[in-house]
Amino acid sequence: MSRRTPLRPPSWLPVDPYIMALLGTVLLAALLPASGTAATVTGGASTGAVGLLFFLYGSRLSTREALDGLRHWRLHVTVLAGTFVAFPLLGLAASGLVPAVLTPQLYGGLLFLCLVPSTIQSSIAFTSIARGNVPAAICAGSFSSLAGIVLTPLLAALLLGQSAGGFSANSLLKIVLQLLVPFLAGQVLRRWIAPILARHRKLLGYVDRGSILLVVYAAFSKGMVAGVWHQVTPGRLGALLVVEAVLLAAMLALTWYVPKRLGFGRADRVAIQFAGSKKSLAAGLPMASVLFGAQASLAVLPLMLFHQMQLMVCAAIARRRAHDDVPDGPGAGPVTPSRSVRATAMR
Numbered sequence: 076m077s078r079r080t081p082l083r084p085p086s087w088l089p090v091d092p093y094i095m096a097l098l099g100t101v102l103l104a105a106l107l108p109a110s111g112t113a114a115t116v117t118g119g120a121s122t123g124a125v126g127l128l129f130f131l132y133g134s135r136l137s138t139r140e141a142l143d144g145l146r147h148w149r150l151h152v153t154v155l156a157g158t159f160v161a162f163p164l165l166g167l168a169a170s171g172l173v174p175a176v177l178t179p180q181l182y183g184g185l186l187f188l189c190l191v192p193s194t195i196q197s198s199i200a201f202t203s204i205a206r207g208n209v210p211a212a213i214c215a216g217s218f219s220s221l222a223g224i225v226l227t228p229l230l231a232a233l234l235l236g237q238s239a240g241g242f243s244a245n246s247l248l249k250i251v252l253q254l255l256v257p258f259l260a261g262q263v264l265r266r267w268i269a270p271i272l273a274r275h276r277k278l279l280g281y282v283d284r285g286s287i288l289l290v291v292y293a294a295f296s297k298g299m300v301a302g303v304w305h306q307v308t309p310g311r312l313g314a315l316l317v318v319e320a321v322l323l324a325a326m327l328a329l330t331w332y333v334p335k336r337l338g339f340g341r342a343d344r345v346a347i348q349f350a351g352s353k354k355s356l357a358a359g360l361p362m363a364s365v366l367f368g369a370q371a372s373l374a375v376l377p378l379m380l381f382h383q384m385q386l387m388v389c390a391a392i393a394r395r396r397a398h399d400d401v402p403d404g405p406g407a408g409p410v411t412p413s414r415s416v417r418a419t420a421m422r
Contacts, residue, residue: 094383100288104295104372114296121293124286125361126257131279132220132358133261134268147211150343154193154215157330157351159226162189163234165322176314181307183235184377185318187366190230191359191378192223198350201389205396207345215350223358224258231366253365287357290364291375298372307373319381323388326352345396349389356382 109117166189173182195216202212228250272279330351334344359378367374 094379096284096288097291097379100291101295104292105299108296108299109293110296110300114293114300117289117293117296121290121364122253124289125253125364128257128283128286128357128361129224129254130257130261131272131283133258134265134272135261147214147343149337150208150211150339150347151215151218153334153337153339153347154219154330154351155222157326157347158193158219159190159222159230161329161351162326162354163230165189165325167234169318169322172314172318177318178307178311180373181311181315181377184374185315185322186234187231187363187374188354188359188378188381189322190227190234191354191362192227193219193350194353194355195220197353197386197389198346201349201393202346204390204393205345205349206342206399207349207396208342209346211343211346212350215346219350220355220358223355224255227358227362228254228366231362235366249365254362283357287360290361294360294364294367294371294375307376315377316380316384319377319384323352323381323385327388327392341399349393353385353389354378354381 108114163186166186169177169185170182173179177185193216195213198212198216199209203209327348330348331344334347339347356378360375363371363375363378
C-alpha cells in the first residue's frame with residue numbers, strides 16, 4: 076500500500092508559525108491578562124526585552140557592509156523614500172476613512188505601520204527567489220533599519236500626536252534610553268560579541284521571538300484591562316484587512332513602476348520592490364510598546380495583519396518573477412521556498 080502524501084499549503088502561501096505563536100499570545104492575554112503586581116512585573120520585563128532586542132539588532136548589523144553599499148545610493152534613496160515618504164503619505168490619505176470605515180484607534184495603528192522600517196531577511200529572501208539584486212536588498216534593508224531607529228519614533232510623535240505619547244522631552248528621552256542607547260551599545264560592542272552571536276544564532280532566534288512574544292503579551296494585557304477591545308468589531312477588522320490590501324497593492328505598484336521610470340534595471344527593481352513595500356514586525360512591535368500606552372494592543376494589530384499579508388503576496392510575486400526569461404545578475408540566485416519562509420519568520 077502506498078503512503079499518502081500529507082496535505083500541505085501551496086508553496087506560494089507561506090504559513091508563518093510565528094504568526095500563530097503571536098495569535099496564541101494574544102489569546103492568552105485575552106483570557107489571562109496581567110493585572111496588578113503581575114502587570115508591573117510584566118511591564119518591567121517587557122521594557123528590558125525591548126532594550127535587549129535593540130541591543131541585538133545593533134550587534135548584528137554590520138556598519139561596514141552598510142557603508143560599502145553607499146555606492147548604489149540612488150537605489151537606497153528610492154527604497155527609503157518608499158518606506159518613509161510614500162507609505163506615510165498613503166497612511167495620511169487614509170484618514171478620510173475615519174470614522175465611517177476605521178475607528179480612530181485602528182487608524183492610528185494603520186498609520187503607525189506606515190512609519191515602521193522595512194524588513195531585512197524577508198527582503199533578501201524574496202529578492203533572491205525572484206533573481207534580483209541581492210546585495211542591494213541587503214544594504215537597503217540595513218539602511219532602512221538604521222534610519223527607522225530615529226525616523227519611526229519621530230514620525231510617530233509628529234503624525235500621531237498624543238496617541239503616541241506626544242512630542243515632548245519625556246517621550247524623546249524614553250525613545251533614546253529604550254531604543255537608541257541599546258542599539259548604539261550593540262554597534263560599539265559588535266566587534267567583540269558578533270562571533271559569539273554567530274555561534275549561537277539559533278538560541279538567539281529563540282531569544283528574539285520570546286522577547287517579542289513578551290512585548291505582545293504585555294501590550295495586549297494592558298489593552299484588555301483598559302477595555303480597548305470593546306471598540307473593535309468583526310466588521311471593523313474586515314474593513315481594516317481590505318484597506319491594508321489596497322495599501323499593499325499600491326506600494327507594490329509604486330515600487331515596481333516608479334523605479335522603471337527612474338531608469339533602474341530589472342534586478343534593481345526587484346530589490347526596490349521587496350525592500351520598499353514591506354514592514355518589519357520585529358522592529359515595529361517593540362517600538363509600539365515604547366510609543367503607546369494602553370492603546371499599544373490596537374496599534375500593533377494592523378502591523379501583525381499586514382505582516383502576514385505581505386508574506387503571502389510577496390511570496391507569490393517572487394515565485395512568479397523567478398520564471399522571468401532574464402539572465403541571472405550579480406548576487407542573484409533562487410533559494411528554496413522553505414528557506415525563504417524560515418528567513419521571513421522574524422522580519
